[in-house]
Amino acid sequence: MTNSDSSLRAAAIPRLRVSGVSKSFEAVHALRSVSFDLAPGEIHALVGENGAGKSTLVGMITGLLEPDAGSLELDGLPVRFRNPLDARAAGVAAVYQDPNLFPHLSIAENIFTGQYPKRSGFVNSASMREKARQLLKRLDFELDVDSLVAGLTVAESQYVEIARALSSDLRLLILDEPTSALTPGEASKLYEVVRRLKADGTTVVWISHRMEEVRILADTITVLRDGQHVQTSPSSELDDATMIKLMVGRSVTLEAVARQDALGPARLSVKGLSIPGIFDDITFDVHEGEIVGVAGLVGSGRSEIAQAVFGIGTHPTGSVTVDGKVVTPRSPSQMAALGVAYLPEDRDADGVISSMTIEANVALPSLKRLSRFGFMRQTRERELATTQRTALSIKGLVGDLVSSLSGGNRQKVALARWLATNPKVLLLDEPTHGIDVGTKAQVHDIMRDLARKERLAILMISSDLPEVLALSDRILVISRGRLVANIDIADANQENVLAAATSTRTGAA
Ligand SMILES: Nc1ncnc2c1ncn2[C@@H]1O[C@H](COP(=O)(O)OP(=O)(O)OP(=O)(O)O)[C@@H](O)[C@H]1O
Ligand SMILES: [Mg+2]
Numbered sequence: 001m002t003n004s005d006s007s008l009r010a011a012a013i014p015r016l017r018v019s020g021v022s023k024s025f026e027a028v029h030a031l032r033s034v035s036f037d038l039a040p041g042e043i044h045a046l047v048g049e050n051g052a053g054k055s056t057l058v059g060m061i062t063g064l065l066e067p068d069a070g071s072l073e074l075d076g077l078p079v080r081f082r083n084p085l086d087a088r089a090a091g092v093a094a095v096y097q098d099p100n101l102f103p104h105l106s107i108a109e110n111i112f113t114g115q116y117p118k119r120s121g122f123v124n125s126a127s128m129r130e131k132a133r134q135l136l137k138r139l140d141f142e143l144d145v146d147s148l149v150a151g152l153t154v155a156e157s158q159y160v161e162i163a164r165a166l167s168s169d170l171r172l173l174i175l176d177e178p179t180s181a182l183t184p185g186e187a188s189k190l191y192e193v194v195r196r197l198k199a200d201g202t203t204v205v206w207i208s209h210r211m212e213e214v215r216i217l218a219d220t221i222t223v224l225r226d227g228q229h230v231q232t233s234p235s236s237e238l239d240d241a242t243m244i245k246l247m248v249g250r251s252v253t254l255e256a257v258a259r260q261d262a263l264g265p266a267r268l269s270v271k272g273l274s275i276p277g278i279f280d281d282i283t284f285d286v287h288e289g290e291i292v293g294v295a296g297l298v299g300s301g302r303s304e305i306a307q308a309v310f311g312i313g314t315h316p317t318g319s320v321t322v323d324g325k326v327v328t329p330r331s332p333s334q335m336a337a338l339g340v341a342y343l344p345e346d347r348d349a350d351g352v353i354s355s356m357t358i359e360a361n362v363a364l365p366s367l368k369r370l371s372r373f374g375f376m377r378q379t380r381e382r383e384l385a386t387t388q389r390t391a392l393s394i395k396g397l398v399g400d401l402v403s404s405l406s407g408g409n410r411q412k413v414a415l416a417r418w419l420a421t422n423p424k425v426l427l428l429d430e431p432t433h434g435i436d437v438g439t440k441a442q443v444h445d446i447m448r449d450l451a452r453k454e455r456l457a458i459l460m461i462s463s464d465l466p467e468v469l470a471l472s473d474r475i476l477v478i479s480r481g482r483l484v485a486n487i488d489i490a491d492a493n494q495e496n497v498l499a500a501a502t503s504t505r506t507g508a509a
Contacts, residue, residue: 013076015040015203016061016092016172021070023056025404030056033070034229036222038172040075041201043194045208045218045235048247049436050408051395053227054207055096058174062087062094074171091171093164095178099157103150108132110149111164135163138196140189155182155298162193173197174205177407179213180433184465184498185297191217209408209436211240212466223247248438257448263473264288266321267457268340268425270309273318278304279481282318286425286457291447293472294461296501301481302461303345306427309459310342311335322425339424341365343415343431345461351414354403358394359385361402361413365421388416391446393439408434415443419450426450429461444471465494477501 014037023031031053038044046054059065061072063081072079074090081087084094101110111132132145141159149157158178165173175194179187194204194217208214214221214235221238223230223246230246231238266285273282279301286292296302308316311329319326322338329335332342344351352361363381385398392412396405402413411434418426431447432440448471450456462468468475475492477485477500485500 013040014038014073015042015075017073018057018061019071019073021057021060021072022068023053023060023065024068028404029227031060031067032227034224034227035070036229036232038203038205039220040203041198042219043198043204043206043217044220044222045206045214046222046224047208047214047243048224048230049438050412050434051406052224052247054224055176055407056227057224058094058096058176058205058207061172061174062092064094088165088168091169092174093168093170093172094174094176095158095161095165096176099161101149101157101160104148106146106148107136107143107152107160108145110160111135111145111167113164131167132163135166136160138166139163139193153298155186158182162190170197170202172203172205174207176207177209177434178206179208179210180430182298182463184463185502187213209434209440210464211244211437214243215240225249244437247436261289261452263290264455267323268309268459269319269321270305271319271321273305273308273316273320275304275308275314275316277481278314279308279478282478282483284476284483284486286459288455288457289451290473291451291458291460291471293468293475294459294478295463295465295468295475295497296478298463300478300501302478303429304481305478306342306429306459306461307344309335310340310427312342336365336421340427341418341421341423341425342427343418343429345429345433352402352410352417354410355401357399357401358389358396358405358413359398362388362398362416362420365417384420385416388420391419392416392442408436408439411435412439419446424456426456426458428458430463431460432462432464432467440467447471465497468497469494479503 016038019035020033021031022033034057048054056065060067063083063086074092079090081090087093102113108129112128129145136143136145136159139159139162143156149160152160162178179190182190197204206217218235220232221235221243222232223243225247264287267288268286271283274280282305294302307313309320309329311331311334315330320329322340325338327334359381362385366384382398389398392415394412394416395409402410405413415431432443435443447458451458460471469492473489475487475489475497476483477497479501484503487496
């Protein structure tokens with residue numbers, strides 16, 4: 001492709017023109033004749049409910065999926081990429097919602113995969129590693145480029161993916177829910193990176209379920225609904241309420257609901273829990289009927305604390321008390337027998353089995369209970385799954401394979417599995433990660449009901465600060481493996497939670 005066209009004409013030519021793109025997966029019409037333009041050097045938000053067709057559209061643009069109909073024009077010229085590498089060579093790259101890296105290769109190797117002949121030795125050369133280092137630096141992120149991707153957190157893997165996208169001369173970068181695993185601080189850094197790219201003339205497509213970030217970033221907003229293009233407007237002409245209404249077809253608000261009932265006795269007491277080098281001397285209670293939010297930076301030890309309470313991984317010292325029974329957590333089955341349920345952060349790895357149906361996934365943790373029903377089991381499984389599917393509005397039939405669901409709908413299945421076990425204590429790591437605003441409100445209502453009516457004790461780790469503030473009765477803040485603040489919701493606000501989360505870091509710097 002050349003730049004021989006006059007720059008006068010260039011201003012009117014969209015960076016990408018999507019015309020009449022359609023895609024079906026058997027009976028599911030994921031996209032129905034979608035058409036819209038992306039302007040050069042703009043940040044264009046693509047929003048819509050779980051299953052609206054956003055990721056399918058991304059796949060179509062980057063050559064990951066083949067459209068059934070329709071065409072694309074990049075800077076005025078028709079294109080059809082055969083695969084993502086082909087797209088990347090033309091300056092079109094996407095970072096997907098599930099990190100898509102080679103775990104057993106180094107960070108540098110992952111950044112440059114496919115760009116150089118295999119076994120050329122390039123990737124191991126000092127200059128390649130230096131280039132990788134610089135790309136990560138552009139993201140304000142310092143990682144040893146020789147370390148293996150296998151050990152990275154979700155957030156770190158995403159950074160590597162973004163660095164990989166930056167390694168070619170970018171015209172169009174698509175970010176499919178890039179901040180869902182990042183803390184507010186890390187997300188702000190990414191906003192800066194995206195703004196710099198825009199200033200360099202790159203068009204950025206930003207897909208997110210976080211309305212506040214769509215608001216602060218986007219120049220233009222496109223709404224998809226049920227696979228159809230609903231509207232493309234300048235951000236300034238589309239207020240939040242209208243945008244959400246276009247997405248979900250009704251009004252939604254996420255706000256705190258004042259509690260009427262009193263808290264009961266402590267159901268979960270954690271005392272002096274430590275794993276050397278990971279977290280130290282963690283002590284807190286979660287009462288019957290209470291939702292305790294856990295805030296902190298990615299890597300602060302939040303997830304490790306929840307895992308240790310559930311008996312996963314290295315055995316901690318200290319004690320955990322569930323309904324008066326004192327134990328030192330040794331295994332998930334021991335903790336599950338006490339009535340503890342745990343939703344892990346990395347759902348694709350630990351939360352759902354993609355090759356099984358929705359029904360089988362939802363029933364799995366409840367199998368013991370269900371097996372009492374003998375030949376009736378299948379019916380009970382179906383009932384259980386149907387109830388959860390309705391409660392969480394999972395888009396898909398209970399007999400569908402989880403692998404065929406959209407990202408957000410897979411998250412809902414993971415959540416449904418644990419809600420179906422009737423636990424006493426619920427440990428949730430990023431429960432609404434990737435879930436759309438409409439369903440988020442439903443999940444919040446369900447969590448409130450579980451706490452207030454079913455009297456569960458809920459510990460919820462979340463990087464979504466508005467969510468932590470809306471849902472928690474109390475907020476624990478973890479920084480560098482220490483519990484640095486325990487704030488009653490009445491005294492909590494965005495500022496003091498963030499200040500606590502970064503306190504020891506700043507102090508140590
Ligand atoms: N490989 C597949 N096989 C069958 N159905 C699929 C497949 N991929 C996507 N779908 C279906 O296409 C529809 C659109 O999915 P898509 O992943 O594009 O949604 P999305 O807007 O990205 O949602 P989310 O916000 O949850 O990520 C969904 O109904 C989904 O179940
Ligand atoms: Mg998606």
